[in-house]
Amino acid sequence: MRKKISRRDFVRIGTQSVVGGIVLYTIPALFADFTTATANSSSYDWEKHYWGFVCDNEKCIGCGRCVVACKLENKVPWEPEYNRTWVERYVITEEGETFVDSPNAGRDGFKTEQPHPNVLKSFFVPKLCNQCDNPPCVTVCPVGATYMTEDGVILIDQEHCIGCGYCLQACPYGARFFLPDKRVVDKCNWCYHRISKGILPACVEACPVKARVFGDLWDPESPVAKTLAAKRVYVLKPDLGTEPKVYYIGFEKGVH
Amino acid sequence: MRHLSRASLLVIALLLFIFVGLRVIPVPAALVNFGFHQRNSEENRQLWASLPMQFASSSVCVNCHQNQYDMWQKGNHRTVNCENCHGPAREHLATGVPPVVSHTTRELCGTCHARLISRPSNFTQVNIAEMGGQGECVTCHDPHEPRAGMPPQVPHNLEGRTDCKLCHGPHEPWLTPPPELPHTLEGRTDCLSCHGPPEIRGATLPHPPHSLEGRTDCLLCHNVGGIRPLPEDHTGRKSTTCLNCHRSE
Incomplete structure (x- = not known):
């Protein structure tokens, strides 16, 4: 025969086991190691570098090899909607109007002229993530999935990203986009897998006219530091206070 | 009094459940790992740093392709990386499969050299629809050294000057003499x-x-x-x- 159990005992045992179960389940989480940083496997010391980038609008020929190299290097979808870097063409007319276009993000080069008469000046502007020192995208991320590393590059933890898209709205440079298959955000990280091995980003390697310069801002002998010392540079949308680390040569009003 | 202590125990247990239990249960360990709502940035940084490279750079290509490299190094295309036209070398290096030698169409040359108002004026630009007829550019121009076998071009802007011998002929003493003609003219x-x-x-x-x-x-x-x-x-x-x-x- 089954042992009869009183209602009082049932409630008591039930409560005890539930509370006990919760306590037992909670204990390991409370004492979990809060500093499970994985050991630094490579010899790269990220506290010894601070990366910077220079784009020279006066040299850029708009061939779009950087866009192609970036897509192949970083497995960015080939469609022109998804770009870690792209090239824009600016046409300023004698009437003072500015026209900007970027057919296929510059991936296939620029085949035809813009149909505007009376062109005062025209030039190409390469665009990529500015790796801001004061990044609005990091500020708005509700889950802390995007962050700045010690060497000044903004990375995205795509396992952690919930795809809410706040950072796409927050970035004033339009550097971020959704990966179509993963539904998480992606953007240029200056080829972090290359620069952390001491190799130039793919777009810098690909540029045939050296319109893209990359290097260590803390090393006075680096190409970037030398360029910054020798040339007058400006950044995009300086009034926003984002403090970009992509510097441009060839200032022109209306480029942003 | 016993029932009172039991009731308070129940209340304490309930509070413990609400404030500790509920906080821990729905939050996965990964989230608590580095403080609430923080990812393990070091782990993620390592992940980004460990991705494989696709482009090897020309300094790797030279290990096997010395001849092409030497020619390319001397030519006007020395700033154009091998992999710009031949494609990323990773698979070629790993498997030995010949790289996709990129197409040699006029359009490919035109991505850099088609005349566009937006290009810097000192960059070599031609009318890509007419230059050298309708054949492929590589018929005359070796892509590794596009001016191989051709007479050198005037290295400075002509600015409307037409008589080269005015400066480059045997001449009055110059303060800083321009180079004299490097070959006989033989009637030219x-x-x-x-x-x-x-x-x-x-x-x-x-x-x-x-x-x-x-x-x-x-x-x-x-x-x-x-x-x-x-x-x-x-x-x-x-x-x-x-x-x-x-x-x-």
């Missing part, structure tokens, strides 16, 4: 027909000395072993490009 008078920019150059090279009426294939007579064979440095060229330099008038 127009320097720019060989050394000028493409627009001038093409129009002034030797004209065909006979009428072309009805003839379309120059190589029918002028091929190697023909009546008047083409010069050695023209080897490999096709009839389609002759008339671009040797115009008939």
Whole structure:
């Protein structure tokens, strides 16, 4: 025969086991190691570098090899909607109007002229993530999935990203986009897998006219530091206070 | 009193459940790992840093392709990385499968050299629809050294000057003399027909000395072993490009 159990005992045992179960389940989480940083496997010391980038609008020929190299290097979808870097063409007319276009993000080069008469000046502007020192995208991320590393590059933890898209709205440079298959955000990280091995980003390697310069801002002998010392540079949308680390040569009003 | 203590125990247990239990249960361990709502940035950084590279850079290509590398290093295309045209080397290095030698169409050359108002004016630009006829550019230009076998171009802006010998001839003493002509002239008078920019150059090279009426294939007579064979440095060229330099008038 089954042992009869009183209602009082049932409630008591039930409560005890539930509370006990919760306590037992909670204990390991409370004492979990809060500093499970994985050991630094490579010899790269990220506290010894601070990366910077220079784009020279006066040299850029708009061939779009950087866009192609970036897509192949970083497995960015080939469609022109998804770009870690792209090239824009600016046409300023004698009437003072500015026209900007970027057919296929510059991936296939620029085949035809813009149909505007009376062109005062025209030039190409390469665009990529500015790796801001004061990044609005990091500020708005509700889950802390995007962050700045010690060497000044903004990375995205795509396992952690919930795809809410706040950072796409927050970035004033339009550097971020959704990966179509993963539904998480992606953007240029200056080829972090290359620069952390001491190799130039793919777009810098690909540029045939050296319109893209990359290097260590803390090393006075680096190409970037030398360029910054020798040339007058400006950044995009300086009034926003984002403090970009992509510097441009060839200032022109209306480029942003 | 016993029931009171039991009730308070129940309340304490309930509070513990609400404030500790509920906080822990729905939050996965990964989230608590580095404080609430924080990812393990070091782990993620390592992940980004460990991704494989696709482009190897020309300094790797030289290990096997010394000849092409040497030629490329001397030429005007030395700033164009091997993998720009040949594609990323990763698979080629890993498996030995020949890289996709990129297409050699006029459009590919045109991505850099088609004339566009937006390009810097000192960059070499041509009318890609007409330059050298309709054949492929690589018929005349070796992509590794596009000016191989061709007379050197004037290295400075002409600014409307037409008489080269005014500066480069045997001359009055100069303060900083321009280089003298590096070869004998043998009756040649127009320097720019060989050394000028493409627009001038093409129009002034030797004209065909006979009428072309009805003839379309120059190589029918002028091929190697023909009546008047083409010069050695023209080897490999096709009839389609002759008339671009040797115009008939």
